[in-house]
Amino acid sequence: MTERELEQNYRFACRAYPLGDVKIHIPSESLTAPQRTQVEGLELPVTPEPPIRGLEVRLRPPSLEVPESDDQNLWAALARQQGISAGIIDLGVQQILSPELRKANWQICVALRDREIVALGPPFSHWLGLAVDMGTTKIAVYLVDMQSGRTLATKGLMNPQISYGEDVVSRIAAADKSPENAAKLQGLLVDALNAAVVSVCSEIGAHRSDVVEAVMVGNTAIHHLFARLPVHQLGVSPYVPAVRSALDIKARDLGIEIAPGAYVHLLPNIAGYVGADHVAMLLATGVAASEATVLAIDIGTNTEICLNHHGRMTSVSCASGPAFEGAHIKHGMRAAPGAIEHVRLSGSRLEIQTIGGEPPVGICGSGLLDAAAQLRLNEALDRSGRMQPHPLVRNRDGTEEFVLAERPGREAITVSQKDVRQLQLAKAAIRLGIRALVETEGLAEDAIQRVFIAGAFGTFIDVESAITIGMLPPLPLDCFQQVGNAAGTGARLALVSTSRRAQAQQIAARDGYIELACIPDFNRKFAEASFLSGAVPDASR
């Protein structure tokens, strides 16, 4: 906190003790909800090959002459009417089968997964599936028709684990502190997911027991915390996951309340910091199948990047930090209404655009990136990122800052020298990751033919600005494609298609992983990557 702020009677909330009743004002830029969410791409580019088959069946009621048991009666009817040979019935299903058969007058619909009956319902049941992208900050839930693959309802929610830390490193530390903590972290997430399931189901008049399969993706830490897998080894060198393979876990073993025998399928991880969400993104973008030299980037607090060069895939993880989420930025905020998301500067003529067109309350990641690019183009920043004299640059408390918006009666919204440094650290990590990948293949950056940019932040950034500040390599603009929440799309693909599930396994198995900290000459290369060095090519190739 600066002298100036102290003079204005600002105090740290975490160090203030209320001495009596108080009235607390929370400024709008500090509110995290509602955030901008993405519900695009409801239709999937896939022919469903669902792992679940719904089968109608009518049984012969048992008699004293033929006192057949309910399980074998069911299998006999399935053999006669559907040509299905006997398999196994999940215990949870078996525990309700006998009364359900009698209630339904011996005519039911079963959900068959491979050789196992995982659910049963009245004739002509509509079986549903659940796809979930569990982000560190945000969670996207999709309710999908297992037969058609159509998305029927969606819901965005905050990851409630945030009370244990904003980033995965602090959550790993929290979970590692005690088994009780780990259980609490899992419980918070599971409770939120169960509530979301009830909510999306009620939206379409369905019941959670109609949900017979779930696919969940997340980064490795969230994946592990969700499955109650140990995370200690994720937090210390060499940062290995407990599990890399895909997992099929009974939903009940995780506390997820859907159909009695339903499974949760967790897509495979690649490394400690390249998780199942990255695999889902690769699945959705089709990077793995590409013959070209393709780059896929999922930008977030942690940024994962994958290069596919002639079928050889390599991934890297970069600790880009929370600057893009508005954290550690003086007037930073999440992408909520009133956040400055775009900036244009021409000489001293400044234009800003806020989310929802509201009066400005702060600056979000894409706005910060834009601001830095415009400052650089107008030479208010030099190549090293140092602020230069400019009509809108002023000095406050011994530090330079660029005024983005004056606010009557309140402090102006600014981008400070320190903010630019934070941004440089974040973007340097990403650029270094890209360089490391191409150099591993003996290539230069201009060999990249296509770049997919995924994730909420990646959807809204101005690619030109990202090139200008040197976060992305100077490729023709039409090489770049912003694909939104590709992890959620990948989860839905894997939900309804067994062959996409197999493909995800292949992706994770094929994908080589390089540890950024291990590349030769790391420090020099990192310093280089922090320069605001980009220039956007004039025309597309």
Added chain:
Amino acid sequence: MTERELEQNYRFACRAYPLGDVKIHIPSESLTAPQRTQVEGLELPVTPEPPIRGLEVRLRPPSLEVPESDDQNLWAALARQQGISAGIIDLGVQQILSPELRKANWQICVALRDREIVALGPPFSHWLGLAVDMGTTKIAVYLVDMQSGRTLATKGLMNPQISYGEDVVSRIAAADKSPENAAKLQGLLVDALNAAVVSVCSEIGAHRSDVVEAVMVGNTAIHHLFARLPVHQLGVSPYVPAVRSALDIKARDLGIEIAPGAYVHLLPNIAGYVGADHVAMLLATGVAASEATVLAIDIGTNTEICLNHHGRMTSVSCASGPAFEGAHIKHGMRAAPGAIEHVRLSGSRLEIQTIGGEPPVGICGSGLLDAAAQLRLNEALDRSGRMQPHPLVRNRDGTEEFVLAERPGREAITVSQKDVRQLQLAKAAIRLGIRALVETEGLAEDAIQRVFIAGAFGTFIDVESAITIGMLPPLPLDCFQQVGNAAGTGARLALVSTSRRAQAQQIAARDGYIELACIPDFNRKFAEASFLSGAVPDASR
């Protein structure tokens, strides 16, 4: 309660309300423990083909250069050192794998079941198995070395569900009353089993997490109550089981606390009143494999009988009632110390033998059976079961009774006319079952070449007496073989041998079931079967 007893100040305990502090005397014949148990047959006549393989493995610690995940690291080591291809790791095992690997310095022993790792431990772990015969009254627990098949410790305990009823019919009714009741019945059993596991393990210095597999058998009702399967349909015509097939259930899904990924294997049932314990008995006696015409009988509150004639197996269930357990018999008691177990009568010269040689306190099932046979041989009973004049037959309160033992200052121990009627009902059910089976095959009883008699009661009865009262057919005595707790032996066979498990499946699938109530002319045949009609053949064939 008789007038005479009322005069002696006897009152029903269930109708008495204590008005102040009271001192309660429980006569020794009412104490249920310790009962006579059987711990014979510790060595199994089988070459173990265990479903669990213990595999020693040493992993390469991961590094920043090769940051392999713990799961794939383990599979890679198993492939290199044991030639095992990658399978799945139980979630419970996966949840402890990472810390255990590091604690054990990357050298561990895993328990592999088919393609799944169900447990892990330090190098050279001894994996144990659990075989349990869950009787309606008594439970036998065996702790077995999975590699050698040797039984290392055993424990007999009472089935605590007895507080919900002595026979399965009352327990079915209790469980059917509410889901809470069903949960309580299951919980009681599971708690008792968990305590027994801790007890047998501690006996050999092992830990319950060393137990990697369990096989449990019981009659269909106990089987269902244990697995929380619905029992309503067991209690109403046509009395069908929810499940006939063998089940492999995660121990944790049942609340059984053994190794994290361990399974409980439940042998298959045959019918609503011919359960997995009967299958286990058939497995242990080798009845299924026999070429001869063989009968196997498991006598209890419910008696199951199986006939194998030229490879065609048929079973029947007879409601023989609790008379053999001493219930509904005036001086009846369980087979505990002081119970009269053998009776010899010659004219008016009477000899009795009690369990443990203690002063007589009551009469147990085998004693009652002996007494009736001796009375019949001495014509104190006629063929129809009516008591005849005899020096030791007296009339009390208008009913005839035979005095077995006078007790100074207490009422004499007697066998009453009513007791004989109870015994006749019980033995008639068994004899009718035998007749129904042979007649179904178009045979007469003398076609039977061999009879196995299983169960605690069956072990201690005098076969000659059983023939005399017409409970068993008059075959040469050397046709009969008393095999003890064959269900427990069968459970142990299935525990350590996958081919015996497969055989059990075949037995249950092959075994035809006839409903005794459906046989033609039931009433006449039942009346016939109740006659005390037997005569023991002079010599063996």
